[in-house]
Amino acid sequence: MTEHRDYQGAKMGMWIFLFTEILLFGGLFVLYSVTLGRYPTEFHEASKLLDVTMGTTNTVVLITSSLFAALSVVGLQRGNPRAAKGFILLTLGLACCFLVIKYFEWSHKIHAGLYPGGETLVQWEPGRQAFFSLYYTMTGLHGLHVIIGMGVFLWVWTRIAAGTCTPAHFVALENAGLYWHLVDLIWIYLFPLYYLIT
Amino acid sequence: MTTDAVSPGFMASGGKSWVREWLFTLDHKRIGMLYLWCITAFFAVGVLLGLVIRMELFWPGKDFIGQQAYNAIFTMHGVIMIFIVVIPSIPAAFGNLFLPLQLGAEDVAFPRLNTFSFWLYAIGGATALISLFTGGGAPDTGWTFYVPFSAATTTNVSVAVAAVFILGFSSILTGLNFIVTIHRLRAPGLTWTRLTLFAWALYATAWIQVLATPILSITVLLIVVERVLGLGIFDPARGGDPILYQHLFWIYSHPAVYIMILPAMGVISDIIPVFCRKSIFGYKTIVGSSLAIAFAGSLVWAHHMFVSGMSDTAVMVFSFLTFIVAVPSAVKVFNWLSTMYKGSIRLEPPLIYALGFIFLFAMGGITGLVLGSAGTDMHVHDTYFVVGHFHYVIFGGTGFGMFAAIHYWFPKMYGRMYNRKQAIAAALILVVGLNGLYFPMYLLGLEGMPRRYYDYLPQFTSLHQLSTYGSWITFVGLALMLWNLIRSRYRGEPVGRNPWKAATLEWTLPSPPPTHNFDTEPVVTHGPYDFSQVRDDDGA
Numbered sequence: 230m231t232e233h234r235d236y237q238g239a240k241m242g243m244w245i246f247l248f249t250e251i252l253l254f255g256g257l258f259v260l261y262s263v264t265l266g267r268y269p270t271e272f273h274e275a276s277k278l279l280d281v282t283m284g285t286t287n288t289v290v291l292i293t294s295s296l297f298a299a300l301s302v303v304g305l306q307r308g309n310p311r312a313a314k315g316f317i318l319l320t321l322g323l324a325c326c327f328l329v330i331k332y333f334e335w336s337h338k339i340h341a342g343l344y345p346g347g348e349t350l351v352q353w354e355p356g357r358q359a360f361f362s363l364y365y366t367m368t369g370l371h372g373l374h375v376i377i378g379m380g381v382f383l384w385v386w387t388r389i390a391a392g393t394c395t396p397a398h399f400v401a402l403e404n405a406g407l408y409w410h411l412v413d414l415i416w417i418y419l420f421p422l423y424y425l426i427t
Numbered sequence: 428m429t430t431d432a433v434s435p436g437f438m439a440s441g442g443k444s445w446v447r448e449w450l451f452t453l454d455h456k457r458i459g460m461l462y463l464w465c466i467t468a469f470f471a472v473g474v475l476l477g478l479v480i481r482m483e484l485f486w487p488g489k490d491f492i493g494q495q496a497y498n499a500i501f502t503m504h505g506v507i508m509i510f511i512v513v514i515p516s517i518p519a520a521f522g523n524l525f526l527p528l529q530l531g532a533e534d535v536a537f538p539r540l541n542t543f544s545f546w547l548y549a550i551g552g553a554t555a556l557i558s559l560f561t562g563g564g565a566p567d568t569g570w571t572f573y574v575p576f577s578a579a580t581t582t583n584v585s586v587a588v589a590a591v592f593i594l595g596f597s598s599i600l601t602g603l604n605f606i607v608t609i610h611r612l613r614a615p616g617l618t619w620t621r622l623t624l625f626a627w628a629l630y631a632t633a634w635i636q637v638l639a640t641p642i643l644s645i646t647v648l649l650i651v652v653e654r655v656l657g658l659g660i661f662d663p664a665r666g667g668d669p670i671l672y673q674h675l676f677w678i679y680s681h682p683a684v685y686i687m688i689l690p691a692m693g694v695i696s697d698i699i700p701v702f703c704r705k706s707i708f709g710y711k712t713i714v715g716s717s718l719a720i721a722f723a724g725s726l727v728w729a730h731h732m733f734v735s736g737m738s739d740t741a742v743m744v745f746s747f748l749t750f751i752v753a754v755p756s757a758v759k760v761f762n763w764l765s766t767m768y769k770g771s772i773r774l775e776p777p778l779i780y781a782l783g784f785i786f787l788f789a790m791g792g793i794t795g796l797v798l799g800s801a802g803t804d805m806h807v808h809d810t811y812f813v814v815g816h817f818h819y820v821i822f823g824g825t826g827f828g829m830f831a832a833i834h835y836w837f838p839k840m841y842g843r844m845y846n847r848k849q850a851i852a853a854a855l856i857l858v859v860g861l862n863g864l865y866f867p868m869y870l871l872g873l874e875g876m877p878r879r880y881y882d883y884l885p886q887f888t889s890l891h892q893l894s895t896y897g898s899w900i901t902f903v904g905l906a907l908m909l910w911n912l913i914r915s916r917y918r919g920e921p922v923g924r925n926p927w928k929a930a931t932l933e934w935t936l937p938s939p940p941p942t943h944n945f946d947t948e949p950v951v952t953h954g955p956y957d958f959s960q961v962r963d964d965d966g967a
Contacts, residue, residue, distance in 0.1 A: 268666065
């Protein structure tokens with residue numbers, strides 16, 4: 230059987246998959262908006278407890294990583310696998326950076342008892358508890374997607390190194406890039422909803 | 428009975444180990460067969476659980492199992508039947524087997540992803556079974572996993588919903604694969620209006636799978652989050668809202684009903700023209716109605732929640748939208764009947780099952796309107812009326828669609844024919860059995876018997892017993908059908924390429940088809956129901 234290659238088909242499949250990811254988060258965005266509608270003041274107060282500097286830094290980090298991801302695709306398209314691999318490593322580096330910042334943010338909150346069932350949080354009114362429940366769920370799920378995206382990029386990196394993802398057949402890298410942009414995009418929505426609504 | 432050799436086709440052993448040949452196969456036909464066998468096995472488990480439920484309900488009070496066991500059994504009956512049997516039944520098994528053949532393609536668009544989908548399915552099914560025997564006992568929430576009970580119960584709900592998550596992922600990937608396959612891999616000349624109606628039905632189904640399933644994924648994930656990490660997404664004491672769970676759950680699970688029924692409608696639309704020797708009446712309206720059902724069916728989730736405390740306006744809107752879905756469904760039924768009108772009808776087993784489908788589906792569909800009207804729904808909400816309606820649609824609809832598909836494509840899959848008289852007898856026994864099993868439930872519901880209850884008042888006894896007798900008749904029909912098919916798989920009469928003299932592409936291949944589907948890429952010059960070009964020597 231000759232190997233079936235269908236560039237447009239592969240990209241179409243990826244786009245449909247990205248739709249499903251948006252819908253996955255869409256369920257959470259629905260929950261967020263309903264809960265925000267119910268507890269506007271509590272959300273406003275709880276949001277003040279989040280560290281805007283760290284959130285902003287992470288936004289910049291992730292957008293920059295998305296730029297590197299795009300550059301790696303361009304690099305491969307222009308026939309330069311070395312550049313592509315280099316930009317993938319830069320993307321991965323910034324992704325690590327994002328997770329480290331997230332780790333500091335979370336651990337700081339958790340030390341302060343601001344986690345589900347934590348000593349501070351349980352004493353608060355339901356609205357603020359709901360804010361943090363959603364905060365941990367949505368940023369947690371997003372963090373999971375960052376980790377999955379890193380795995381995908383590592384895999385593509387090995388495929389470029391092995392010569393199976395080439396300037397002539399770069400759809401694997403392009404799809405990884407699309408996925409990364411989605412992860413970035415979701416964060417761009419999460420950031421104002423949690424950090425900037427005060 | 429002859430036992431002549433039949434060319435093994437894609438079933439031929441390639442000399443490698445069984446595991447490598449089958450579990451790592453990239454051949455869509457083998458993956459379809461794997462699904463079919465797994466689904467049949469799980470179906471048998473689900474049927475046995477259902478029989479146990481009916482046996483327990485033979486008399487009021489405890490007959491032979493306790494309350495906790497009863498709750499666990501109806502939960503697992505639901506989880507297995509919905510998520511492991513009915514949702515993947517026709518798309519995953521027959522879609523994989525025949526969609527690429529009907530398109531004149533070598534395989535689906537992403538063969539490796541297809542194998543992965545099957546693995547996810549197998550892992551999800553195994554996880555569901557594991558949830559039965561580990562942790563704090565089998566889940567006892569009902570297949571809907573409603574909070575707050577599912578968040579609070581000590582039984583093994585987390586593992587069961589993890590299984591649902593994995594199965595949902597499998598379903599999404601199959602849908603995605605089919606959409607791209609239909610868009611990209613049609614043979615030359617196979618325009619959108621020459622697509623089989625089965626392919627169109629799978630196309631509409633695939634979009635629902637892709638667009639609705641992620642919502643279920645996130646919803647069940649939230650149950651795990653709530654149970655394991657103690658987040659209060661649905662707990663009012665912590666700012667959550669249990670009604671939101673119901674909304675999210677039904678935003679998926681109502682469209683899921685159309686994942687179950689649309690492929691069955693596609694099968695029926697393919698079968699009826701073949702056995703009436705007439706082109707389908709209203710091809711484009713059937714296509715349009717499939718898409719309309721997929722679209723409108725996604726807007727009606729809240730009709731499951733008329734008594735959950737919604738605004739009257741919302742109730743009226745969702746009631747109205749629910750009525751809208753009845754229109755394209757009825758369009759299909761009228762088209763099938765018009766196709767049969769003045770047709771040259773051959774009452775072969777696939778057509779008998781198709782007719783059974785139309786009758787039973789109509790029984791379920793019409794009572795759906797009773798439930799869709801807010802006023803009558805208040806009366807029969809969460810009673811046996813719902814159970815009866817649901818089983819008429821799903822067992823009478825999807826189940827019979829599945830049986831029709833098996834009897835239609837069996838000669839193509841195995842190169843042999845089953846005993847037609849036994850197949851027809853099984854179909855008739857099943858129609859009698861299903862009516863005996865589920866019609867009393869309508870009456871029970873109208874009289875006020877609530878669903879899911881372990882015990883009941885003495886005045887319901889005779890109707891419950893009638894229903895239990897019906898379950899035994901159904902079991903006999905199923906056993907006869909299965910026995911006929913399994914025996915015929917080894918000893919049936921060999922058939923040629925096209926025993927039904929159908930006009931779609933899969934019948935131009937040898938039975939069973941070879942591993943490489945088409946030696947030369949077919950060029951399509953006419954529609955799927957144009958029988959003028961079918962040659963007589965194509966047949967058995």
